[in-house]
Amino acid sequence: MSRQFPSDSVGLVHPRTVHFDHPLQLSSGETLTTYDIVYETYGELNPARSNAVLICHALSGNHHAAGYHDPDEKKPGWWDNMVGPGKVIDTDRFHVVSCNNIGGCHGSTGPATVNPDTGIPYGPDFPIVTVQDWVASQAQLADFLGIEQWAAVVGGSLGGMQAMQWAIDFPDRIRNAVLIAAAPKLTAQNIAFNEVARQAICSDPGFHEGRYYETQSEPWRGLRLARMLGHITYLSDDLMSEKFGRDLREGKINFDYGVEFQVESYLRYQADSFAGSFDANTYLLMTKALDYFDPAAATGGDLSAALKDVKADFLVISFTSDWRFAPYRSREIVRALHDNDLNVSYAEVESHQGHDAFLLKIPQYLDVFTAYMDRVAASC
Amino acid sequence: MSRQFPSDSVGLVHPRTVHFDHPLQLSSGETLTTYDIVYETYGELNPARSNAVLICHALSGNHHAAGYHDPDEKKPGWWDNMVGPGKVIDTDRFHVVSCNNIGGCHGSTGPATVNPDTGIPYGPDFPIVTVQDWVASQAQLADFLGIEQWAAVVGGSLGGMQAMQWAIDFPDRIRNAVLIAAAPKLTAQNIAFNEVARQAICSDPGFHEGRYYETQSEPWRGLRLARMLGHITYLSDDLMSEKFGRDLREGKINFDYGVEFQVESYLRYQADSFAGSFDANTYLLMTKALDYFDPAAATGGDLSAALKDVKADFLVISFTSDWRFAPYRSREIVRALHDNDLNVSYAEVESHQGHDAFLLKIPQYLDVFTAYMDRVAASC
Numbered sequence: 002m003s004r005q006f007p008s009d010s011v012g013l014v015h016p017r018t019v020h021f022d023h024p025l026q027l028s029s030g031e032t033l034t035t036y037d038i039v040y041e042t043y044g045e046l047n048p049a050r051s052n053a054v055l056i057c058h059a060l061s062g063n064h065h066a067a068g069y070h071d072p073d074e075k076k077p078g079w080w081d082n083m084v085g086p087g088k089v090i091d092t093d094r095f096h097v098v099s100c101n102n103i104g105g106c107h108g109s110t111g112p113a114t115v116n117p118d119t120g121i122p123y124g125p126d127f128p129i130v131t132v133q134d135w136v137a138s139q140a141q142l143a144d145f146l147g148i149e150q151w152a153a154v155v156g157g158s159l160g161g162m163q164a165m166q167w168a169i170d171f172p173d174r175i176r177n178a179v180l181i182a183a184a185p186k187l188t189a190q191n192i193a194f195n196e197v198a199r200q201a202i203c204s205d206p207g208f209h210e211g212r213y214y215e216t217q218s219e220p221w222r223g224l225r226l227a228r229m230l231g232h233i234t235y236l237s238d239d240l241m242s243e244k245f246g247r248d249l250r251e252g253k254i255n256f257d258y259g260v261e262f263q264v265e266s267y268l269r270y271q272a273d274s275f276a277g278s279f280d281a282n283t284y285l286l287m288t289k290a291l292d293y294f295d296p297a298a299a300t301g302g303d304l305s306a307a308l309k310d311v312k313a314d315f316l317v318i319s320f321t322s323d324w325r326f327a328p329y330r331s332r333e334i335v336r337a338l339h340d341n342d343l344n345v346s347y348a349e350v351e352s353h354q355g356h357d358a359f360l361l362k363i364p365q366y367l368d369v370f371t372a373y374m375d376r377v378a379a380s381c
Numbered sequence: 382m383s384r385q386f387p388s389d390s391v392g393l394v395h396p397r398t399v400h401f402d403h404p405l406q407l408s409s410g411e412t413l414t415t416y417d418i419v420y421e422t423y424g425e426l427n428p429a430r431s432n433a434v435l436i437c438h439a440l441s442g443n444h445h446a447a448g449y450h451d452p453d454e455k456k457p458g459w460w461d462n463m464v465g466p467g468k469v470i471d472t473d474r475f476h477v478v479s480c481n482n483i484g485g486c487h488g489s490t491g492p493a494t495v496n497p498d499t500g501i502p503y504g505p506d507f508p509i510v511t512v513q514d515w516v517a518s519q520a521q522l523a524d525f526l527g528i529e530q531w532a533a534v535v536g537g538s539l540g541g542m543q544a545m546q547w548a549i550d551f552p553d554r555i556r557n558a559v560l561i562a563a564a565p566k567l568t569a570q571n572i573a574f575n576e577v578a579r580q581a582i583c584s585d586p587g588f589h590e591g592r593y594y595e596t597q598s599e600p601w602r603g604l605r606l607a608r609m610l611g612h613i614t615y616l617s618d619d620l621m622s623e624k625f626g627r628d629l630r631e632g633k634i635n636f637d638y639g640v641e642f643q644v645e646s647y648l649r650y651q652a653d654s655f656a657g658s659f660d661a662n663t664y665l666l667m668t669k670a671l672d673y674f675d676p677a678a679a680t681g682g683d684l685s686a687a688l689k690d691v692k693a694d695f696l697v698i699s700f701t702s703d704w705r706f707a708p709y710r711s712r713e714i715v716r717a718l719h720d721n722d723l724n725v726s727y728a729e730v731e732s733h734q735g736h737d738a739f740l741l742k743i744p745q746y747l748d749v750f751t752a753y754m755d756r757v758a759a760s761c
Contacts, residue, residue, distance in 0.1 A: 029636035129636045189621035189644040190613060196645045197609045200652075203638060204602040206586055222584040226606065229577045233570060241569035247675065254673060256409035256509045258583060258665065262672065264569040265576045272580075285638065292642065293634060295627065324704075 004072040009085045011043040011068035011092055014078075018108060019145050025103075025138055028293075031128040035117065038142050039108030040064050040100035043084060044092030046148070052381040053148040054090060055139060056080065056099040057156035057163035060231070060287045061279060063107035066099040067092075082362050089370045090155065094378040098146065103138050104130045104286040112282030113214060125211030129286060132159075132294045136166045140174070153177035153377050157359030158326065159287070162294045165334070168313040169296055177377050179316045179370070182323055182359040184330035185304050185337070186295040191325070194234055195288040198227035202281045211282050220281045225272035227284055232271050237322035237355030304333065305340035314344040316373040318359075318366065321349060325356040346373055384452040389465045391423040391448035391472055394458075398488060399525050405483075405518055408673075411508040415497065418522050419488030420444050420480035423464060424472030426528070432761040433528040434470060435519060436460065436479040437536035437543035440611070440667045441659060443487035446479040447472075462742050469750045470535065474758040478526065483518050484510045484666040492662030493594060505591030509666055512539075512674045516546045520554065533557035533757050537739035538706065539667070542674045545714070548693040549676055557757050559750075561698045562739040564710035565684050565717070566675040571705070574614055575668040578607035582661045591662055600661045605652035607664055612651050617702035617735035677717075684713065685720035694724040696753040698739075698746065701729060705736040726753055 006012040018039045025033040041064050046053060056066050058079070067084035069077055084090045084097055101109040104127065112127040119126075143151070154164040154175050161183025168178045187195070202208055205223030213219050233241075245264035260266045300306035315338055319331035328349045338345045348369040352358045358366065386392040398419045405413040421444050426433060436446050438459070447464035449457055463469045464477055481489040484507065492507040499506075523531070534544040534555050541563025548558045567575070582588060585603030593599050613621075625644035640646045680686035695718055699711035708729045718725045728749040732738045738746065 031636075186627065188618055189625040189627065189642070190616075190618040192627070192642050193609075193613045193621065193644050193648055196642075196648055197606060197613070199638060200609065200649075201581065201606050204606070226577060226581050226584070229573075229580065230610065233573045233577070236570075238568055238570040241573065245569040247566065247569065247572070256411075256669075258579060258669075262569070262572050262576075264573050268573055268576055269580075289636075289638075 006069065009087050010077065010081065011085050013072065014041050014043065014065075014068035014070065016041050016064055016070070016108060019142065021141055025134070025141070027128050027134045028131040029128050033103065033110065033128065036103055036110035036138070037108070037114075038100050038103065038110075038138060040098060040142060041066065041068075041078075042099075043067055043097040044095050046096035047381065049381070050148060051150070052095050052152050052378070053143075053146075054095045054097045055143070055151050055154045055167075056084070056090070056097060057135070057139070057154065057160035058099070058102065059156070059158040059160045060284075060291065061275070062160070063105060064099050064101040064109075065107070067097070080360065082360065083370070089367060089374055091374065091378065094381070095152065098142070098148070100139060100142055102130075102135045104283060104290075106280035106283040111280070112211070112286065113280050122214040124214060124282060127282065127286070129289050131290055132162050132166045133170065135163055135290070136170050139163070139167075140171060143174070149174065151175045152381050153179055153374070155179040155181075156183075157181040158183060158356065159291055162291075166296065168311045168315070169308065172310050172312040175313045176380070177316070177373075178313045179318075179373065180331070180334060181318045182320055182326050182331075182356055183317075183334070184326040185297065185334050187292055192292050194230060195292055198230055199285055199288055201226035201230070202285060208281065213281070221276045224276040224279065224281045224284060228275040229268045229272045232268060234325045235355055235357040237324065237353055239322055239353040240355055243353070304337035308337050308341050308343075311338070311341060311343060315346070316370070317345060317347045318369060319349050320352045320354065320356070320358040320366075322353045323356045323358065386449065389467050390457065390461065391465050393452065394421050394423065394445075394448035394450065396421050396444055396450070396488060399522065401521055401525075405514070405521070407508050407514045408511040409508050413483065413490065413508065416483055416490035416518070417488070417494075418480050418483065418490075418518060420478060420522060421446065421448075421458075422479075423447055423477040424475050426476040427761065429761070430528060431530070431532060432475050432758070433523075433526075433531050434475045434477045435523070435531050435534045435547075436464070436470070436477060437515070437519070437534065437540035438479070438482065439536070439538040439540045440664075440671065441655070442540070443485060444479050444481040444489075445487070447477070460740065462740065463750070469747060469754055471754065471758065474761070475532065478522070478528070480519065480522055482510075482515045484663060484670075486660035486663040491660070492591070492666065493660050502594040504594060504662060507662065507666070509669050511670055512542050512546045513550065515543055515670070516550050519543070519547075520551060523554070529554065531555045532761050533559055533754070535559040535561075536563070537561040538563060538736065539671055539674075542671075546676065548691045548695070549688065552690050552692040555693045556760070557696070557753075558693045559696045559698075559753065560711070560714065562700055562703055562706050562711075562736055563697075563714070564706040565677065565714050567672055572672050574610060575672055578610055579665055579668055581606035581610070582665060588661065593661070601656045604656040604659065604661045604664060608655040608659075609648045609652045612648060614705045615735055615737040617704065617733055619702055619733040620735055623733065684717035688717050688721050688723070691718070691721060691723060695726070696750070697725060697727045698749060699729050700732045700734065700736070700738040700746075702733045703736045703738065
């Protein structure tokens, strides 16, 4: 008997891969001569080709945003809360495209891919890519799919940075940009957390300077630490207190270094699960793309000037308890957009879930996001 | 030519060690049969023995709070800003005692000490000690020094927790407790950061389950990571932005994993310096003492009830930008003290330096602290 998926699920989905054999010039000056991008689509492209929505993923995300890869898959795609028939990003009305970014570890060309020039995996030779490079490669994907202009480019966190870059680099190819829990650039503290994560990976003896694919070892210890640390910054202090408080796993203190507090158990579980399914070189790359993102750098730190050619309308959403990219970071973006007389909707959503709130079904968030996407759909 | 120390310095100081050969019963149920405590004193004990002040150190501190160990020492003790002739803790008026806590790595009995029962260093067999255990051992030291009652017990961060525990456990032996940048217990987020630090150390192949003293390796990678992470939580986002911003070390992005941003360089330097002078097993112990501290646990979470026998007067100080132990944590303590009709002075100091502000000469902080210590001195 075949499985019944919920009626608001896109159901079974099949990733596809497109191979590009024209070179991609990267921000670093290096060139990727050929590359693959793996992607999924949900919903039909309309005859006018005007209803396409691009979803950009964050640090640990991938192309699998919604639905199920096989009938037995327990967890749907990472943004299934938002994407499906009748959902916020309504696949009855939109043709949704979601791809794994280059440098990733879920099918698109990245450090674990065999380098055609050497016959072994790129490893540390894979060039460091930037948000701009991702947007350039996503534009190639759009060309391939016959999508001249996105109805919207949407993303949370690092995904929101890509949506912003789209509006800057391709003002004629994007009608709406949705930036959720994003920031115009990282602070020194943000960079510091990323640096500790990178040091955890690079100092792991299993890292072998990034050439661990050819060895029996992997830098899983470092990747575990990086994920634990990241995870703390994704949650608010309040949410952690509510979820775990000072609850003891066995109801008593054991005076040893095993798991004592529930929060320790949770972190270890998250870390183990992540380290088993993610590539350390990709983690390094993603944190660098975050650190480097700073569209205002080209205009001497003037974000308004960096946005002067932008034409898209914007929805910007932040969450009150997000201390990774706090609301004031979103307001910086909103102010710079206003300086350019652009149409901007901004919502600061009351929530206690921290940065990860962008993944969750929070009523005020859903309301604002739905209302905006309804307007986008109406104009397709 | 002998070096001239500043006139407000205690100058050259000589640590002393006292050996205790009566057993110390620990919270864990284990017993330390014999132990040493290393300590320093500054200023003279008055004939009435009423002017003694105990300084309790925080996670990475030690007994060397003020002055210099030799004429060539570049940096004075860790709280030299506060302790000296004419300073806040005025050694012309107070007899100041500062000791290294047991479990430490600066001379008091700890994991690196040879276990008399086995002839090898304790390593992981050194029992996990608590704030209560430290206070009990400090009481032994007070007995040895002939100090029946402290004019004040003073500490920042974990040191403030010890001052609080003194007031609870020995209400007749402490007239004033000064708690700076402290908290009545750790939150889940605080514990989570400690857990990542512990995992960094314990997962380091050089850790050898804590028995690295007998090997050629040391868990310095893990200790470096622990310190980097700790350091981020000691500074505020604002201070990091002011100190480093997004400044690049070489003025340009290099697209590699070397040091690029100034904040990365700073963190690596701090970590290297710390890992070369601190013991990983001690770091583990200290974080556990922090996690376990929760005086209200014995009274079902009711902090006011936990403080019911306290007699001391209190000065409680917090710093607005401290996100490790934010002002609201200090206010919890203040409320519980008020519930018991105790004399409490509370100051929330405006500062952008984060948790580490307690080490710095911030005018409002100095004013409040000095005024209080003047009152303490007047009553000696």
